[in-house]
Amino acid sequence: MNLVRYWIRLLFIACLFADFTAGFPDHAASAFPPKLKDDAYPRHYRPDRSVDFEHMRLEIKVFMSEKRIEGTIHYRFRPLHDNVRQIRFDAEEMKIQAVQSPSGRDVKWNHADNALHVTFPAPLAYGQETEIAIQYAASPAEGMYFTDSKHVYPQNPDQLYTLVEPYWSSRWYPCVDYPNDRMVTEMIVTAPKEFDTLSNGLLVKSIESGEWRTDHWKQEIPHVVYLVSLVVGKFDVVKDEWRGVPVEYYVEKGRGADARPSMGKTPEMIECFSNYYGCPYPYEKYAQVAVRYFGAGGMEHTTATTLHEFAVIDEEARLDHDEDWLIAHELAHQWFGDYVTCKSWGELWLNEGFATYSECIWAEHVGGRDLYLDHLWDDMKSYIGSSRHYTRAIVTNQFDDADEMFDSHSYPKAGCVLHMLRDQLGDVLFRKCLSNYLSRFAPGLVDTDDFMEIIEETTGRPMDRFFEQWIYRPGHPKIQVTHEWLPESKRVKLTVKQTQTRAEGEPPFAFPLEVEIDSASESIRQTFEITKLNETLFLAGEEAPKSVVIDPFLRVLMEVEHEKSEDMLLHDLQYGSSVIVKMKAIQALAQKTSGRVIDALIHALNHNHFWRIQEEAAYALSKIHFGKARKALLDACNHPNPKIRRAVVSSLGKYYKNNEVNEALKHVYKNDDSIHVIAEAVRSLSRNRAEGVYTLLRGGLERESYRYRIRLAALDALVDLDEAKVYPALVKFADDPYPRNVRTSAMRGMGKLAYKTKRNNKETLDLLLKYMNSPAESIRDAAIDGLRALRDENAIPPLQRIADDDPNKHIREQAQSAINAIRQERGSELSAENAKKVEELEKKIEKLHDTMKELTQKIDDLSQ
Ligand SMILES: [Zn+2]
Incomplete structure (x- = not known):
């Protein structure tokens, strides 16, 4: 799975990158000695498998407008113990209607506390083939998600998708909800005939009957329950192939022209990974489907990856954006995650670390060593930033909830460990290990010992110290x-x-x-x-x-x-043997102010061959801030590469109330053809406290763009500028039918603006309290954030109810944290008015500081 959902939830990314500078400052050394987040967390062990499930056939009928399903699930299994009398299934929030053994024998069953216990009339013998059928109905709140025309903007695609990792399969079909059993699966789905369906494996039959159509999908290579998928919607399907294997892109009706430009590198990626892993893509097809409001970036359902809607990129956004990393990540899981699957959540790195590292393999394939190292460095920064907050061993059975394993240890740290392994073994041996690992264990379940054993067998090298310090021990040198x-x-x-x-x-x-x-x-x-x-x-x-x-x-x-001298850093920037040496030099040079440093950075900005170095040079120049640096940035506003323009325009957001800069930013806002550059100009105009921006940005509020980037940037900017006139727009965008990321941004903005301007407080409180009762988790989350910003003590009793009773742990914690913040505010002597004055003073000091720097440079220039 790609982490969009979790990283947003845990507020990782923002902290990670914000924390980072060249020297990895240790903001929270107290997080060490390395330990788990809470030593009191329980230990988790794999559940007993009393039977081996071999085959699952789910016959399911979907009622799109009613958001419900009816189904019968058939299992074929063999007991792994003697005298098996009873089987327990997870079956949450569903109505079990009947349980039968097709061989005709009566079975007794009891469904209580989200568990279905099925008791056989006589004990089953070890290995005795047995079948069972469970008839049920469900309106799932988790695991299976419906979108409909009332809640989707601006078109009206009714869709259904499933997303269950780690343990929500049992919300939409009865199963043993743990990834320690693999089985062949069939999905026989009946839906209104105007809808397309997609599930794992091949479509073996499709029959229309009246207003309905039944599609029969079959996944022949066994897989585990969390990889079973169902998607229903109306799609354009664009078809490619790889070595004769169908490669399909399912995108919303009308978006077919965007499918191949967005996902069309997939066959080349399949070829790249098949060669690198020494194991050809193992399945009969590979499909990717993009759905609305997907709860993650992507999910590697076997042969049928589901992606978020923004994986389909329109022509305007394609200018300087792609989702290739996401596509590569989910594809890599088809081998690591699907073909071999970690047998417990504590070993999740065997799925996620490998998929994350495969992004680097793809980077190396398309961009050589420079891009490989650049991507790897991002992973290192990401993990090191998060290690300020806590560390844990990559493999552990100690956690509160399995979804905590989806963190920077299972993903980027584990990816970096694989990089180190490759470095130490050499590329040839590393690839041989991957190939041997897959040929020995796939299709199958794996743990870390399996992987270590393969390396030792393949290379003859003892791996105990390497695994002990990198996998079983927290921290890093x-x-x-x-x-x-x-x-x-x-x-x-x-x-x-x-x-x-x-x-x-x-x-x-x-x-x-x-x-x-x-x-x-x-x-x-x-x-x-x-x-x-x-x-x-x-x-x-x-x-x-x-x-x-x-x-x-x-x-x-x-x-x-x-510590290195300025001379050495300048040498590194010019002659460094890798992009990493050059980028680290630039970051360190940003702390210097001499004329030759500025010249070197300007040269790097304008003449380097690798855009990431040019980006770093722009950021460094913005920190140096002298007139010459500012002029170089202003000149680079016209750079032909939009990625560099984006960095330049962002860097220009460091010039508080500088008219020349703000005029240039306004020009960029009106004339640039990249939506990302425009959105960055909006943010910089806000940071610089540019004057008269409401009139300028008003149009941006209504402008449709990929991921609503311009609208969101304009909303945030106008709130930050205390622009009271934006309030009606916030109210509008906080409501249906606007998409959730627009609504959440508007809600957060409402609280903040009402607090700062002391206007619309009652109206804001009422609206946010209303949204706090939304069935959608993200809306409740945003409403709580808005209330935290509003700081109105009347919100405390309803927030307390959410903190006590909300079904979602994260929401309960957020509500409690908001209550604490509001109470703290009441005790604080720093009124909103005083806070505003302090902010203004800080900005004035910043401005004086800029002026001083300018004068220093003029003196410097005169004395030369
Ligand atoms: Zn993943």
Whole structure:
């Protein structure tokens, strides 16, 4: 699964990237020593399998307008114990109507507390083939989701999709809701005949009868329950193929022309992964379907991945955006997750780490080493940022809820561990290990020992230390490095100190440390094996180095503190042996202010071959802030690459009330052809407190764009500018039929604006309280956020009811947190008015600071 849902819920991404700077500052060292979020979390063990399910056939009828289903599920199974008398199924919030054994024997059943117990008249013997059929009806609130014309904007596509990982399969069909059994599945779905259906495997039959049509889908290679999918809707289906295997894209009716431009790299990705893993794509088809309001970025249902609606990208947004990472991630799961499946949630990295790392494999395929390292670095930053909040072992059976495993440890950290494994084994052996792992265990269930055993068998190398420190232990190395040139012995002396906090008795990390030394006459690269807390290393050289670089190719997931001179950083920027060396140099140079640094950054912005370096140069120039830097950014507003324009326009949002900058941003807003650049201009205009923007942005409020980016940016900007005139628009966009991300943004804005302007408080309170009772989790969540911003104590009693009774744990926590914030506000002496004054003063200081910098540069220029 792709994490959109969870990362939003856990507020990860924002913190991760906001936290990051070149030196990975340790904002929360107290999170160490490494430990679980809460040591008191229970331990989870796999449930007993009393029977082996071999085959599942679900006959299901969907009533789209009534949002309900009727079904009969048939299982064929064999007991794994002697004397099996009873089987327990998970069956939540559904009505069980009958349970029968087709062989004619009576069975007794009892459905209570979300469990269906089926008792056989006589004990079943070990291995005895048995069948059972369960007839039921359900109107699922979770696991299966209906959208309809009343709640969808601006068109009216009635759709149904399922999304159940980790444990919501049992909301739409009775099953043992745990991924430790694999079976062949068939989906025989009857729907109104004007709808298309999609499920796992091949469509083997389709029969119309009156107003209905029945489609029969069959998935021959066994898989686990959370991978079973059903989608119903009206789609344009665009077909490609890979080595004769159908590759299909299901997109909303009328969007067919956008399908191939959005997903058309899929056959090339299948070829890339088939070759890399040494295992051809194993299934008879690969379909992808984009649905409205999908609760994740994507979900790797076997042969039938479901994607969020924005995976279909219109022509305007395609200018500088694609969803290739998402498509690659879900596709990789068809091998890692579907063909081999982690047998317990504590081993989720075997699914998610592999899919996340496969994004890097794809990056390398399309963009070579530069793009590979860039993508990997994002993963490292993402994990390291989140490690400020907590760390855990990648494999653990200790957690509160299985969905907590979908975090930065199972995804980016695990991806980085696979990168390190590949680095240490070498590409050839690593690929051989993947190939052997798949050929030994697929189709099947796996755990970490299986993977480790394959590596040891394939390579002869003991992996116990590697797995112990990277998989079974929390944390990562943090090192402090110093270097010194010893002219008499012609050596560079390095001291390396591991500074991560360790649990008692825990050994230091062991890892290869690559060091690169550049001098006028030579370039030396050497790898040292680090095993101790403190190490002193020496490298011989002919002359004093122009630069000393630690780990230029990110061979190790670690944080490095290494002071370097401006000369060395400039050398790295110009001659660095990898994009990582160059980008780290740029980030460190952003703290300097000399004329040659500015010149070097301007040169990088305008002349580098890799757009990520140009982006970094733009961000660095915005931090330096001198007139020359500002002019370079203003000039680059016309850069032909929209990705670079986006970084430049974002960087120009650091010039508070600067008229020249704001005029340029207004020009970009009116004239640029990229919606992402325009949205960035809106945000920068707001940050710069540009004048007269309401008139300018009013049109943006009504402008349709991919992901509603411009409307959302305009709403947020006008709220931040305390623009009272935007209030009626907030009320409008907070309501149906606007999409949820627009509604949620409007609700948050209403609370914030009413609080700051002291207007519309009662109306805002009433509306937010109304939305707090919405059946949609995201709407309740946004209403609570709005109430937190509104800070009205009348919201406390209703919030308390939500904090006590809401079925969703996250919502309960949010409500309690909002109550605490409102109470804190009451006790605070800092009134809204004072807070506003403080904010204004801060901005004035910022402006004075800018002026001072400008003057400093003028003096600097005059003295040269
Ligand atoms: Zn995934």
